[in-house]
Amino acid sequence: MVIPVHDVNPVRRTPWVTYTLIAANVVVFLFTPGLAGSAAAGDHLARLCQLHAFLDHYAAVPRELIHHQLPGTVPTGAVGIGAQGPGCLVGPPGYAKSPPLSVFTAMFLHGSWLHLLGNMLFLLIFGNNIEDRMGHVRFTLFYVACGYAASYGFALLNDTSSDPLIGASGAIAGVLGAYLVLYPRARVWVLVPFLVFLPLRLPAWLVLGFWFVLQAVYSSGEGVSEVGTVAYAAHIVGFLTGMLLAWPLRPGTPPPPEPRGLLFGRRARPRHSW
Template structure:
């Protein structure tokens, strides 16, 4: 399922969300300018490598310092490929504007960063021996998605479902679309633990940690009730 857009109108220009998208793009453009060897070092320096903190002898041997905790933050602005980048910023583009609307610009920025940190910590806990750098904004974006699920459960997500070569566009309630997405993360994350493949592949538990954080923490940040925030005609159309 490929999300195309949601149907909830926004009230304010989401300049924080767009700024985060631009920052991710600029950093990725810098990445692609680096030679392959330097890029690998760049990922190990600024990506989250759990073994850096759980195995100090390994970290020192590879020139990594265990008293530098910035990778828990910096990893959320790095991406490994154009597809990785585009899929993340597209998802953020779809869900982030409405969440920024509901939280306010400054609170949304803090919320996004904290979601990314929660995702990083969760990844570290479940992949504590991994020597592979975890990179990507998906953990922080999962937090945005978790908040969106709670705040806009009856919104509709226009979704592309290709069947053979025929594209079908259908509207799926957010509670179903995001519920399915979260379920796949839980299943995949559980199988990754059972298969002892914690050091490679997609950071499933970062997604889970970010999503759960977003579902819970949005309550601290949200500023208005739905009916106060949207005109009655919008509320009745999209939230009943």
């Protein structure tokens, strides 16, 4: 897996929407009840119960999205003592949940610092150029549309699942798909783990194409022992949606500048011919 750190593709305007999305995701994470390192404190079981209750309210659930089957009892966030010992109490929901709206709120929820920072890194590197090309308003609508397409696409493939679906990955996958369509030749500095992290400057089509193939392999279950809790299918749907929505902008998109004289982050010395 390569880690992108910078792209050689300057923008003409400040990407305020991208910065706002990053700030919003960080703030929501810091104040998500029950997450270790968030503003909510307490012992492990109490935090776990708080997190379950929060996600049941604000996360997208495939079964709810497709069948609108809302549960009759949900975690209350409190700890109780049952026949098998301490556990999370359940009871009737004290709120009215809208499954379509939960897709939007779920796009700002993350389960760990690694989950959050990984998503925000990709958004920061690739989102500014897509916002620059589309404009602030269109980029906002594009981002939300990709997030919804990714969530509902995953839900259609897993319509009986009651596991919460959270994260900005689907929407950001749409940004990556749009970048591949609009700036395939842009150079991206990446870190490749090979004994040490080796810095390389690679074309965007190679970096993002490899990322997409990796998601497809993981989604099929090949190359991993267990797919786990990552919604790889949502990444694929979001990526393809981003490509489709960005395609009409391709003819009028100016190519990125071609960097010259750079080698592994340092300016190479000019060669003289004698």
